[in-house]
Amino acid sequence: MKILFLSSEATGLIKTGGLADVARALPLALCQKGHDVRIVLPNYLSIARTQNYSPAIPSLGVSMGDSKLFCAVQQTRLEKLPVYLIEYHDFFLRNHPYEDVAGNPHPDNGERFGFFCKAALQLCLAENFIPDIVHVNDWQGALACLYLHQYRTTYSEFAGTRSLMTIHNGGYQGHCSASARSFLEIGDDWFRAAGFEDHGQINLLKGGLRAADQLNAVSVGYAEELRTPLGGHGLHEYYEARKEAFSGILNGCEYEVWNPSTDPFLTTSYDLGNLSGKIQCKSALQAEMGLKEVPEVPLIGIVSRLTRQKGFDFSLPAIAKVLSKKVQFAILGSGERWIVEKIARLSEMNPEKLQFHNGYNEALAHRIEAGSDFFLMPSLYEPCGLNQMYSLRYGTLPIVRAVGGLRDTVWERDVSGGDGTGFLFTEPNADDTLAAIERGIDCFTNDSASFQNRICLGMRQRFSWKNTATQYEKVYSKALKSPIN
Ligand code: ADP
Numbered sequence: 001m002k003i004l005f006l007s008s009e010a011t012g013l014i015k016t017g018g019l020a021d022v023a024r025a026l027p028l029a030l031c032q033k034g035h036d037v038r039i040v041l042p043n044y045l046s047i048a049r050t051q052n053y054s055p056a057i058p059s060l061g062v063s064m065g066d067s068k069l070f071c072a073v074q075q076t077r078l079e080k081l082p083v084y085l086i087e088y089h090d091f092f093l094r095n096h097p098y099e100d101v102a103g104n105p106h107p108d109n110g111e112r113f114g115f116f117c118k119a120a121l122q123l124c125l126a127e128n129f130i131p132d133i134v135h136v137n138d139w140q141g142a143l144a145c146l147y148l149h150q151y152r153t154t155y156s157e158f159a160g161t162r163s164l165m166t167i168h169n170g171g172y173q174g175h176c177s178a179s180a181r182s183f184l185e186i187g188d189d190w191f192r193a194a195g196f197e198d199h200g201q202i203n204l205l206k207g208g209l210r211a212a213d214q215l216n217a218v219s220v221g222y223a224e225e226l227r228t229p230l231g232g233h234g235l236h237e238y239y240e241a242r243k244e245a246f247s248g249i250l251n252g253c254e255y256e257v258w259n260p261s262t263d264p265f266l267t268t269s270y271d272l273g274n275l276s277g278k279i280q281c282k283s284a285l286q287a288e289m290g291l292k293e294v295p296e297v298p299l300i301g302i303v304s305r306l307t308r309q310k311g312f313d314f315s316l317p318a319i320a321k322v323l324s325k326k327v328q329f330a331i332l333g334s335g336e337r338w339i340v341e342k343i344a345r346l347s348e349m350n351p352e353k354l355q356f357h358n359g360y361n362e363a364l365a366h367r368i369e370a371g372s373d374f375f376l377m378p379s380l381y382e383p384c385g386l387n388q389m390y391s392l393r394y395g396t397l398p399i400v401r402a403v404g405g406l407r408d409t410v411w412e413r414d415v416s417g418g419d420g421t422g423f424l425f426t427e428p429n430a431d432d433t434l435a436a437i438e439r440g441i442d443c444f445t446n447d448s449a450s451f452q453n454r455i456c457l458g459m460r461q462r463f464s465w466k467n468t469a470t471q472y473e474k475v476y477s478k479a480l481k482s483p484i485n
Contacts, residue, residue: 001476003030003037004131006120008097008113008140010039012078013047016097017305018251018386019137019168022218025254027081029469038129040120042092042112043074043085051076053085057126062119065183069115073123084127086119110176110202114184117144121151121158130157133476135164139174142208146190149211152484162479164472165212167205169383170226170233171309174204194241209238214479215246218384219405223248231381231403245485247475250408252465253389258369260394265366270395272459278370278395285371288364289330289355298444299328300437301372301396303365303387306335306343311378311401311428316342318378318433319354327441329354330368332361369394374440378425378433382406388422392458397451398422399440401433409463412439419450421458 007023009015027037041047056075061068071088086092091112099105106112117136121144124130136144145165151158178201181191186207191197196207209215217223223246225231226239239246260278261271267284270277283293291299304310316339319329323346331343331354340358347356357364369375375391377400384405388398392409400406402424411420423443425436443451 001035001132001473002129003027003035003133003135003476004120004124004129005037005039006117006134006136006141006144007039007041008116008138010041010078010083013041013051013076013083014044014097017169018384021254021386022168022251023137024078025252025465026469026472028079029252029465030472031081032466033469033473037081039078039081039083040116040123041083041085042097042116043087044097045093045095047085048087048093056084057123060119060122060126062115062122064111064115064118065185067183071115071119073119073126084120084123086116086123088115088119091115108180109174110180110204111183113140113174113204114143114180117141118147120144121147125155125157131161132480133162133164135166135476136208136212137166138168139172139205139208141165142174142204142211143184145208145211145213146186146196149484150185160480162213162476162482162484163211164214164216164475164479165208167215167217167222167226167383170205170217170235171381173198173206173233173235176202176204178202194238206235206238209235209242211485213245213482213485214475215239215242216475217246217248219250219408220248221406221408222381222383222404225381225404245482249468249471249475250405250463251384251386252468253386253393253463254465255393255462258366258390258393260370263366263370265363266370270370272395272456275395275455281367281370282373283371285330285367286328288367289357290351291328291330291355292352294328297326297328298373298441299330299371300374300376300399301368302329302331302333302376303368304333304335304377306333306339308336309380311380311433312339312342313380314428314430315376315378315433316346317430318437320346321430321434322437322441323350323353325441327353330372331356332359332364332368334358334360369396372396373444374399374423374437376437377401377406378428379403379406380428385409389461389463392421392461395455395459397440397454397458399436400424401428402426409461419453419457421454421461
């Protein structure tokens, strides 16, 4: 198949979250299966500053409402994958892809990503690459599904092309002013409740839910939750309305990067057959974080964006309580100030038990995964989650809330009541979080057979991208066989 993969970020070029990892790994896995996949990204300031690329199209005309804008298209590669970079300085030459310095969305995000979507389709004509599938990701790509309807009627080449929209995080929807409608060509028939209209504004993700031929979320659990009032971020009925075309496909894990036997960031390597290296990783981590090097004290790691989504409202009170016990925490994260301040305060009050590195640090993230006994991920919602998969591979037991992708990848008991791979809780409150942490600590302290068994079970789990790519192939085939939505 020919697949055009639209993403607003991709690891190796620009990354703000998990979407970037998917936008690299999934196209690579599809390419390995023999598909012709091409990625399209905006050419942001940080890419323009750091990457080598060559011109693909010096000037590409893109009609937006009554205007015609001209952009350049640059070409680079992610390993062997061709990547097109849409270059339009007024829209993309900015420090952050989505936000200003104060963390507010750029006010012209609708125009920026609408233009990106239209330019992506237009470049297919210029490059004579007519895709079978236009695969878009989150609100940033939603308008490509609308424009594909136009292109199918205007250009016969596109008659057989179908779209898939993947939801990586339904909490971000791309709201913008209705004044952008004419530029974005959102006509009256699309600006209604079952479409882009949301309380008089444009909601790009919502419109994509109607315009896309097929839809999926990044785990089965999250796809189910999106269809419920509690989990749908206000759009549950629109997911429900498309349930025949809506599925869940769990992301894979990049085991070439996240492998304790080959990880270059670790001082000592280890694997299932030889776990002694993990004990050394623990003391190295304790030393690096400024914690006492005591093997008998359970060490709990956190690597996270510091946002409400990650459950800090209720997990921080639970952490404060559990600090009365023999326990250590190694926390790495960056994000919202109120969370940074609360964690820093906990650390100041309990320096021998909790150490916090405020920032983004890939190497330390690997060492926390390897050196911790537990990894805490108590998310309010979690579309898929990657860190719990890394933890399993590194023999670090995840303590997670049973939501979205977390409940698809971690279990506490098997069907016959035997050991699972981690510890789970259901309700988003401090008491349940605390109880799950305490069950983990109890297992560590009093039941080393069960603790070791859980480590081994977890380390044997595999969430391969190859398997994930096979599931995407099935959805693509379904889209190609279905009539236009
Ligand atoms: P999300 O995409 O919601 O942030 P995921 O668990 O899906 O959550 O993916 C987060 C990714 O970002 C992981 O690869 C994780 O290791 C990485 N990450 C998050 N915060 C940091 C940090 N402060 N330093 C290093 N890596 C981080």
